[in-house]
Amino acid sequence: MRDVIIIGAGGHAKVIADIVIKSGDRLLGFLDDGKSGTVFEQYSVLGTVEDAEKYKSEAEFIIGIGSAAARKNISERFALKWYTAVHPSATVSLGAEIGCGSTVMAGAVINADAKIGRHCIINTRASIDHDCRLSDFVHVSPGATLCGTVTVGDNTHIGAGVTVKNNISVCADVTVGCGAAVVKSITSPGTYVGIPAREL
Numbered sequence: 001m002r003d004v005i006i007i008g009a010g011g012h013a014k015v016i017a018d019i020v021i022k023s024g025d026r027l028l029g030f031l032d033d034g035k036s037g038t039v040f041e042q043y044s045v046l047g048t049v050e051d052a053e054k055y056k057s058e059a060e061f062i063i064g065i066g067s068a069a070a071r072k073n074i075s076e077r078f079a080l081k082w083y084t085a086v087h088p089s090a091t092v093s094l095g096a097e098i099g100c101g102s103t104v105m106a107g108a109v110i111n112a113d114a115k116i117g118r119h120c121i122i123n124t125r126a127s128i129d130h131d132c133r134l135s136d137f138v139h140v141s142p143g144a145t146l147c148g149t150v151t152v153g154d155n156t157h158i159g160a161g162v163t164v165k166n167n168i169s170v171c172a173d174v175t176v177g178c179g180a181a182v183v184k185s186i187t188s189p190g191t192y193v194g195i196p197a198r199e200l
């Protein structure tokens with residue numbers, strides 16, 4: 001059993017709290033600069049983000065914040081032991097790799113030889129198929145589907161229900177709006193929407 005502290009105390013942090021508890025690990029609480037009191041069930045805010053230093057010898061940490069920029073900033077500011085949260089109902093292939101500090105939510109599927117970077121979010125029912133390569137701080141939103149051998153660059157956000165065709169690359173710093181279908185590689189940072197996805 002591992003002792004875990006979640007950085008952030010919003011809705012995303014609550015979902016991670018549920019995963020930690022259901023994984024049989026011990027949730028100590030949350031760190032947040034703007035909130036106090038109870039966050040989820042009996043678990044509450046223990047202090048500010050800076051207080052991670054105080055707890056670092058006794059717990060592992062995971063950043064429960066949706067913003068990739070915030071996850072990147074906090075992960076670079078503090079040298080902590082990062083906890084990787086995988087919901088017991090997620091299906092993770094034996095050959096798949098999930099980087100430290102990442103979260104895999106309920107019903108997600110990560111297929112053979114897929115590789116997920118550090119501090120990524122694979123959200124509820126998202127599907128990452130064989131041989132995909134996701135860099136760091138990527139967020140794949142609920143119900144999104146990455147077909148086989150898709151590559152996604154740092155900080156990119158794939159919106160809810162998006163489909164990315166097989167063998168496609170999406171570069172770093174892209175947002176793909178919910179419901180889009182990505183059928184050609186995206187090579188410039190920006191926001192892309194629609195079927196087929198085009199720059200907004």
Ligand SMILES: CC(C)(COP(=O)(O)OP(=O)(O)OC[C@H]1O[C@@H](n2cnc3c(N)ncnc32)[C@H](O)[C@@H]1OP(=O)(O)O)[C@@H](O)C(=O)NCCC(=O)NCCS
Pocket residue numbers: 123141142158159160175176177178179180191192193194200
């Ligand atoms: C694409 C997105 C980032 C654009 O947000 P935004 O920059 O605030 O854009 P706006 O809402 O001002 O919309 C601008 C235009 O794009 C259109 N648009 C916005 N999102 C769209 C989408 N997903 N698909 C198609 N068109 C979209 C709007 O209708 C609007 O069109 P108009 O100018 O003709 O009225 C956002 O709408 C989106 O889809 N985010 C992802 C949400 C998501 O998946 N969340 C999961 C969280 S776990």
